[in-house]
Amino acid sequence: MTLVIAQYGQGGPEVMRVEDRDIGPPSTEQVEVEQKAIGFNYFDVLQRRGLLSGDEPGRVMGIEGAGVVMAIGPKVTDFAVGDRVGYLKSQGAYAGTRLIDADLLFPLPRDINFDIAAALTVKGFTAFLCAVQLFEVQRGQTVLVTTAAGGVGSLTARLAAHRGAHVIGAVGSEAKREVAHENGANDVAVGLDDAIEQVARLTAGTGVDVIFDGIGAATADRLLNAGTVRRGGTIISFGAGAGWPKASPDAVALRGATVLAPQVLNYLTGPTELRAGMAKVFALYRNGAFGEISPARYALREAAVLHAEVEHRAVSGISVLVP
Ligand SMILES: NC(=O)c1ccc[n+]([C@@H]2O[C@H](COP(=O)([O-])OP(=O)(O)OC[C@H]3O[C@@H](n4cnc5c(N)ncnc54)[C@H](OP(=O)(O)O)[C@@H]3O)[C@@H](O)[C@H]2O)c1
Structure with a gap:
């Protein structure tokens, strides 16, 4: 038994x-x-x-x-x-x-x-998929991780930081701010509004090179419409903390962005x-x-x-x- x-x-x-x-x-x-x-x-x-x-x-x-x-x-x-x-x-x-x-x-x-x-096993491979295989994070790039205190999010933030990127981590509550810093985030935002504001300030309105998103639902659309990802940048929607990720074709096209929603098992x-x-x-x-x-x-x-x-x-x- x-x-x-x-x-x-x-x-x-x-x-x-x-x-x-x-x-x-x-x-x-x-x-x-x-x-x-x-x-x-x-x-x-x-x-x-x-x-x-x-x-x-x-x-x-x-x-x-x-x-x-x-x-x-x-x-x-x-x-x-x-x-x-x-x-x-x-x-x-x-x-x-x-x-x-x-x-x-x-x-x-x-x-x-x-x-x-x-x-x-699951989370390390997902982080590898995000920050190496699908988007090879480079030294000097700027990256936003939306669940920077979570499982996949923490490993993705650490991996991006290790590769020399400037990492902006977003978390859901003030209590998780320090955790995101420990995960390699140079700057930490609490909530998406704060993340949008901080990215605009830190990138002088240009947007980050890549967003790794574990929240899902309408997050990609919000970040595209706010110009949080740079023109021609990439959003990798790996997670669904708030629901299945959705990105409207209009929002994607207007920003000229690439939006990916990978699943580990397909790799x-x-x-x-x-x-x-x-x-x-x-x-x-x-x-x-x-x-x-x-x-x-x-x-x-x-x-x-x-x-x-x-x-x-x-x-x-x-x-x-x-x-
Ligand atoms: N694509 C793949 O193959 C793959 C592989 C592994 C995992 N995943 C997905 O990736 C996500 C993260 O997985 P994990 O195991 O590492 O979990 P996790 O990040 O440890 O937990 C999920 C995080 O989502 C946030 N969250 C929860 N409910 C939310 C809500 N209603 N609105 C906004 N944020 C919410 C929470 O962060 P805050 O409290 O800081 O907001 C929480 O830390 C999950 O959706 C999971 O299914 C996908």
Whole structure:
């Protein structure tokens, strides 16, 4: 039997239940993983609220984790019992032990501990996608990160700062101002109005080279209409804190901007891409591009407590669940 956090219905943290489940042995191409750390993602919140996928009563929550292989199915050749592994975007992560298809796993390097793996797999790759692969941030550029105290936002701000950009970080409350500074933001705005004003002042009305947006909804339109991104600049709408990102074609065209809304899974399409992608993320971590990472740790059975704190927008940075 293993402890899991299952979702019954859609709504607040009250739809989350702690249960004991029997998971059985791995099937032919599966692996049994004893999980050491589970990544908390805002995706889990959106899914709990019913914004991302249909209602499947009893679905085990979570999509990201790291741990040790305990058993393998008869056709698994890439992994052996005792291997350290990680994964992303595989439903069923909020569990002490779980079964998972072997081709969704990547081997975890010895120098990457389980907490760091669970902190960096989804969020580190998203930050890499934003600030390196899709828009290669250069020394001297000016960058706005709209959720600079969040998970992906903090890593993206740190990565942009490490690459030599001037980083303007926006946060939702005064309490998160210092966190954004610690994440490499040279200037911090509280709320979008303040961000629009500060960017106009700091860039003498030109706008920033690139905006990394985790808020979504109408944020891109607002920033385009306010001239917060420079003419011909780029907005990468990676997140949906307030709803799915929307940018009207008129606003985009008037600014001559490029607006992208990438999804990690479209870039990690198979085991080869996954393993190569994670190798890049861990290389960035080793060379200091993400700075020190010490995620907040919550007991797995207390996952609903973490979700409640997130609902109150009281959580900064990266959190992991520990079985
Ligand atoms: N594209 C991809 O493949 C991909 C990958 C990973 C994550 N994501 C998305 O990226 C976003 C950030 O993910 P994360 O896991 O790192 O979470 P997070 O940044 O730790 O949390 C979301 C942030 O959004 C802000 N927020 C929450 N509700 C809001 C609202 N109603 N209006 C405005 N801002 C609000 C909060 O910041 P403040 O309190 O400071 O405002 C909060 O810190 C999520 O939407 C997630 O789904 C996308």
